Amino acid sequence: MKSKKIVSMLMATVLSVGLLAGCTSNKSDAKDNGESKILNLYTSRHYETDDKLYEEFTKETGIKINVVEGNPDELLERLEREGADTEADLFITADAGRLDAAKKKDLLQSVSSETLNRNIPENLRDKDDQWFGLAVRARVLVYDKERVKAEELSTYEALTEEKWKGKILTRSSGNIYNQSLLASFIAINGEEEAEKWAKGLVNNFARDPKGSDRDQAKAVVAGEGDVAIMNTYYVGKLLNSSDPEEVKVGEKVGVFFPNQETTGTHINVSAIGLTKNSKNKDNAIKFMEFLSSDFAQKQFAQTNFEYPANPKVEASELLKSWGEFKAQEINLSLLGEYNSKAVEIMNKVGWK
Ligand SMILES: [Fe+2]
Helix, strand or coil: CHHHHHHHHHHHCCCCCECCCCCCCCCCCCCCCCCCCEEEEEECCCCHHHHHHHHHHHHHHCCEEEEEECCHHHHHHHHHHHHHHCCCCEEEECCHHHHHHHHHCCCECCCCCHHHHHHCCHHHECCCCCEEEEEEEEEEEEEECCCCCHHHCCCCHHHHCHHHCCCEECCCCCCHHHHHHHHHHHHHHCHHHHHHHHHHHHHCECCCCCCCHHHHHHHHHCCCCCEEEEEHHHHHHHHCCCCHHHHHHHHHEEEECCCCCCCCEEEEEEEEEEECCCCCHHHHHHHHHHHHCHHHHHHHHHHHCCEECCCCCCCCHHHHHCCCCCECCCCCHHHHHCHHHHHHHHHHHCCC
16 A cells, blocks of 8 residues: 555656557467567666566567667667667666657657556656656665664755765766756756755765665665665665675665655656557557566566556565655656756766
């Protein structure tokens, strides 16, 4: 039930995610729709859960998923460059802003699917049905439970106070998660305030940004800093890691949802869109529908510790144990709109 509440809060933020599907033509069985039995997927997600889902889809349908994994901007550029010749049927990114950019560049097409409309709430899909959200993540404060009390934490803004000098950890400005975080502040507070925040944060960095989200939690536990800004699901991954050292890190950190009394915690969404030039549209939509199903959504929730987009599917026990939270209420397409501004500010304030 908690997960439903969270999801309904998330809905208030109009998320933009794209969904595209495609097929190519090579006829294999009699009931074939004339499309290829291979779907080409460009994705910037990098999780084992996804590979397992592709395998399961192939098992159910005989349609193979050919995955091209990469940086979201490079994939977007590639889609644009390939134009009508692209082999890509579907585009997935872990950032709504990127899907919105694909839509604006006319690289996606609208999908009319009752299944998708039923499974993915309106606020988690594009208003023209060009992309559909699959999984939601929150960018939270992770702290060492021995050295920091939750009561000391409040907002992202408070991390720029003198008290946190030399204590803040987060990854580099080249990372899309931080770019979108700053873009959300531009959308909510304006450019000037966003720049002030970024400058204050850089001032309080414990070290030059490096490593993944998971590495920030490790640095917190190692005492390099006290508070890390990172995505929720990585805490779940640490706690469920096959490496006992990672499990220890997961156990030593607390999760704090900032800005609960103010503008809400920053969220983003992984989403899928059907490419404009997909040659395997029916099969691609089948795949999109599969990813929105209870089965697939449960995998995102249980094995990748994301908040499922489908409100019928509950969040994992771990995520439920962190409680409900208030999310930022902005249209997620704004993350794309303010991306270059965010990168410009990061460069200006010396966020490496
Ligand atoms: Fe990630």
